[in-house]
Amino acid sequence: MAAADTLFRRITDYANRADPYPLYAELREAGVVRQDDGSYLVGTYHEIAGLLHDPRISSDRRNRTVPDLLASREADVQVSFIGRDDPEHERLRNIAMRPFGPPHSPGRVDAMHDEITDITTRLIDALRGRDRIDLVEDFAYPLPVTVICRMLGVPREDEPKFHAWTETVIAGFDPSPDSNAEERQRAGLAARKAMGEYLGALAESRRGKPSDDLLSAFVNDPGPEGGFTRPELMATAVLLLLAGHETTVNLITNGVLTLLRHPEALELLRGEPELMPSAVEELLRYEPPVHLLPQRTALTDVEVAGVTIPKGVPVILVLASGSRDPRRFHEPDRFDPTRKDNQHLGFGSGVHSCFGAPLARIETQIALTELVRRLDGPRLLQDPPPFRRSPVLRGPRHLPLELAGLKD
Numbered sequence: 001m002a003a004a005d006t007l008f009r010r011i012t013d014y015a016n017r018a019d020p021y022p023l024y025a026e027l028r029e030a031g032v033v034r035q036d037d038g039s040y041l042v043g044t045y046h047e048i049a050g051l052l053h054d055p056r057i058s059s060d061r062r063n064r065t066v067p068d069l070l071a072s073r074e075a076d077v078q079v080s081f082i083g084r085d086d087p088e089h090e091r092l093r094n095i096a097m098r099p100f101g102p103p104h105s106p107g108r109v110d111a112m113h114d115e116i117t118d119i120t121t122r123l124i125d126a127l128r129g130r131d132r133i134d135l136v137e138d139f140a141y142p143l144p145v146t147v148i149c150r151m152l153g154v155p156r157e158d159e160p161k162f163h164a165w166t167e168t169v170i171a172g173f174d175p176s177p178d179s180n181a182e183e184r185q186r187a188g189l190a191a192r193k194a195m196g197e198y199l200g201a202l203a204e205s206r207r208g209k210p211s212d213d214l215l216s217a218f219v220n221d222p223g224p225e226g227g228f229t230r231p232e233l234m235a236t237a238v239l240l241l242l243a244g245h246e247t248t249v250n251l252i253t254n255g256v257l258t259l260l261r262h263p264e265a266l267e268l269l270r271g272e273p274e275l276m277p278s279a280v281e282e283l284l285r286y287e288p289p290v291h292l293l294p295q296r297t298a299l300t301d302v303e304v305a306g307v308t309i310p311k312g313v314p315v316i317l318v319l320a321s322g323s324r325d326p327r328r329f330h331e332p333d334r335f336d337p338t339r340k341d342n343q344h345l346g347f348g349s350g351v352h353s354c355f356g357a358p359l360a361r362i363e364t365q366i367a368l369t370e371l372v373r374r375l376d377g378p379r380l381l382q383d384p385p386p387f388r389r390s391p392v393l394r395g396p397r398h399l400p401l402e403l404a405g406l407k408d
């Protein structure tokens with residue numbers, strides 16, 4: 001089993017962050033593989049999709065029979081619905097969806113369209129006169145952060161405070177089997193707690209004073225299911241703030257990187273901007289922000305592709321590998337913004353499939369359409385760029401670009 005262990009260590013090894021795809025090809029060849037800590041890795045499309053829809057696979061780490069610090073410390077920090085199973089997951093997801101989307105608030109995300117366009121325009125206008133930019137700091141990070149702050153009702157000025165917590169929480173979810181793992185998890189739990197208290201207090205301050213944001217809706221308009229308890233509200237708000245800004249930044253940045261690496265695709269989109277929605281789906285398949293889901297657990301012995309995954313062990317689903325599986329996608333390593341039949345795993349699948357997908361899609365479509373139209377002669381200054389540490393949420397930390405100018 002040493003070979004399999006080596007594979008997961010190599011996938012999580014920062015040295016391979018810029019190009020993990022050859023390792024994913026090895027994983028698909030190896031099939032369902034056991035690591036020497038007892039957990040299992042799955043990297044093929046049909047098996048991952050099957051497990052995402054399989055009620056015998058839990059998202060709740062308390063079902064693990066192996067020691068798990070995150071599960072054992074749950075009494076200290078409330079867990080959000082991404083880490084719960086139905087029916088509790090469904091109840092909490094429905095409460096969270098009430099002000100965010102259909103059926104109760106069907107126009108909520110579409111109503112953000114003009115605001116997202118405005119923020120995008122202002123961020124690009126601010127690049128005027130610059131011949132060098134960092135796409136992450138100057139654009140791809142501030143856009144989704146501003147959008148999720150407006151939606152949730154979090155003051156944008158507090159960004160330095162919650163940015164530091166966010167980085168620590170994300171590091172806490174990094175499953176890399178190295179010597180700092182436990183320390184990272186402890187720091188992540190403490191940051192989650194602090195962030196939850198901050199967001200809980202913000203929501204509480206809106207009680208009885210309804211405003212047009214999610215935190216206000218959570219305390220003032222609980223709906224027929226009875227609303228959240230305070231700890232549930234805190235955990236949900238933390239999840240939304242994290243998910244709302246640590247994923248879309250990577251999709252936008254991966255998008256620009258990929259288009260600059262594929263000049264023919266960039267030219268195509270310049271001429272036919274109506275292809276952008278299909279290009280964004282292709283990016284979610286080809287360079288997705290979420291590479292793997294580390295928190296699934298088998299509730300019983302489960303047979304997958306001829307291998308029995310025993311009850312109680314972690315099952316790591318490598319979504320980014322599944323989305324490059326040649327048994328599902330024709331020429332999977334080719335970036336084709338016109339690809340049809342593109343049911344990628346970028347937003348997961350099944351009951352936990354991404355709650356924010358409609359928002360992430362319109363943000364990225366607007367952002368990339370405007371960047372493609374307005375940046376004149378963009379050129380990559382560093383390829384590969386420096387990547388973020390996390391093997392779970394993968395994307396460039398910085399993307400230095402040279403510009404010839406800016407179009408109106």
Ligand code: HEM
Binds near residue numbers: 059346347352356
């Ligand atoms: C490009 C951007 C995004 C990507 C690639 C992405 C990806 C994902 C994936 C793969 C999952 C499945 C997790 C699992 O099965 O365990 C997920 C779940 C989730 N996402 Fe996103 N996401 C993005 C943006 C957002 C945004 C903007 C929000 C919030 C506004 C959001 C909120 C959530 C929530 C709440 C869940 C948990 C759903 C559940 O457990 O029922 N995401 N996301």
